[in-house]
Amino acid sequence: MSSPQFTLYSHAGGPNGWTVAFLxxxxxxxxxxxxxxxxxxxxxxxxxxxxxxxxxxxxxxxxGNGDFTLSESKAILLYLAETYDKEGKFLVSDPKERALLNQSLFFQASGQGPYFGQAAHFKMFAPEKIPYGIERYAKEVQRVIGVLELILSKQEYLVGNKLTIADLSYITWNNFGLNALLPEGVDPKKEFPAVSAWHEKLLALPYVAEALAEKAAL
Known part of the structure; x- marks a missing residue:
């Protein structure tokens, strides 16, 4: 049996490594x-x-590529798609749409990930409960999901009317955000119906479901 082409360094509970596993x-x-x-x-x-x-x-x-080593989940997604997605299944070809794809990836990296991470820290992991931190970042989670809602209320996917790495990049943090990080009393399915439907559709993808089953087993 041949050796795997890639080694993925990850964390069993952390969101970002599983995003790479999806792709x-x-x-x-x-x-x-x-x-x-x-x-x-x-x-x-x-x-x-x-x-x-x-x-x-x-x-x-x-x-398989000279032990090329790369970090940062969005950079990895781009590398894998550009190098190994020969059919362009998870990318877009139009230059303007490609710019929008990058915009969506950067928003995930600079918006969703950090704000959701801080919300999780203050709500779940901080050694003391700080109401200001909990409230501030819960509202940021609500704001970020609201941005996605504005986009997805008008189209099925984030970019190019097709599933891309942009969509895959949001899955793991949305699992936290929609289920545990919003302000108390916010019903995500009522306030963010488009995002909720999009997220459920992504969770049903076979390779996403397989990876998340592995995560749950760990």
């Missing part, structure tokens, strides 16, 4: 996942810092 599975690329134990600070270990000086997951090593 690896969707493209039929073989990979081995090495889950780093954050409680043991493995992401800051000397060996991993040689791969990613930032000490964060995800990081991939493409053994």
């Amino acid at each position: 690896l599975k969707a493209l039929g690329l073989t990979y081995e996942t090495k889950f780093l134990a954050f409680d043991k600070n493995e992401q800051k270990g000397e060996d991993f810092l040689k791969l990613n000086p930032n000490g964060r997951i995800p990081t991939i090593v493409d053994h």
Whole structure:
């Protein structure tokens, strides 16, 4: 049995590594996942810092391409799609639509991820409950989902009227946001019906469902 083409460095509970797993599975690329134990600070270990000086997951090593190593989940999605999505299934070809695809990826990286992450920290993991932090970031979660609602109330997918890596990039954080991070009393299906329907459709994709089943088993 041949060795997997990719090594994916990830974390069992963290959202961003699973986003990469979605696309690896969707493209039929073989990979081995090495889950780093954050409680043991493995992401800051000397060996991993040689791969990613930032000490964060995800990081991939493409053994089929000279052990090319890359970090940052959106950069990885772009690399995988541009290199291995020969049919352009998860990309768009029109230059303007490609700019919109990048815009959506950057909004995920600079908007959804950080705000949802801070909301999760203050609500679930902070050593003391700070009402200001909880309220501030819950409202930011609500605002970010509202931005997506404005887009998806007019079209089926984020870019190009087709499923792309932009859509895949939002799945894992939306699992937190829609289910646990909104302000108290906000019903996501009532306030964000388009986002809720889009999210459920993405969760039903076979490769997404497979990856999330693996995550739940861990």
